[in-house]
Amino acid sequence: MLNATPLKRLSQVTATTVLGFAMLAVIGTDPAQAVNLKTFNISGNFAPAPVDGSVGLPVNLANASFNGTYTVDVEQLSASSSFVDLTSWTLNLVNDNTVLRTLSNSLAGNTAYIQENILAFSDAGLLTGQNNNLYSFELYFDRNFTGTGSTTDGKFLDNSNLGSLQSSGITAVTFAKSEPVPEPGNFGGIVVFGTIGLWLKRKQKA
Structure with a gap:
């Protein structure tokens, strides 16, 4: 026994x-997803005051913050020094727990990309000159940026004319951090x- x-x-x-x-x-x-696409959290803070002469949103972003996510093909980042488009993104510009503007791929004409050390979100009008409502949000990381890192260099540029409501100027970024979202x-x-x-x-x- x-x-x-x-x-x-x-x-x-x-x-x-x-x-x-x-x-x-x-x-x-899923191999197709694990090999290429990776999602990152992005967050940071704006400067205490905008550039002199700014009006509208850049003024409202003084001492404000931003947060969101973006997804990119990391294989392309490591293999290319040219523009690598983000596949999706959502970036909230926040002041006192109020979202002042959301930059997203769900809005027609918006673009976002990484080129070497630059992570940028912009209105397509900046590239085509066909849009009177323009913005550009750019963060400058160390060289060979592949989605993970921090920086104290960046800016939000706005030039909008929405009827009687005008917004123009620049607000600097004092700190930004990008890090991978934990995988399921x-x-x-x-x-x-x-x-x-x-x-x-x-x-x-x-």
Whole structure:
């Protein structure tokens, strides 16, 4: 007759192995997405005052902040020194918990890209000259920027004429940070590891 203790240990090892394979399956992501696209959080602060002569939004952004996310093909970033378009982005300009403007790829004509050390969000009118309502938000990171880093160099430039409401001028950026959004697989791995630990602990008590 087999001893019960080795059988118990064997069942624990087998279950741990099965859960380990399950964990690997959870961590593994869609190859088409994992190879190329990566999403980053972006946040930072504006200067206490805009450039002299500014009116409208640049004035309202004094001591304000910004936050959002953007997604880009990181393979292109490491292989190219030319413009790499962002695939999606949302950037909120915030003052006193109020969103003053949102820059987003959902708005027709808006563009965003990375070129070497520059991360930029802009109205397409800046490039075509066909739009009277222009803005440009640019951050200048260290050379060979690939999505992760911080900087104290940047600016928001606005030149809008929306009826009787005018907005023009420049507000400097005093600090900005860009960092990867944790991938879902990382959270899944943590959950699986935690489940294995709890299961083994209960088995030991039993």
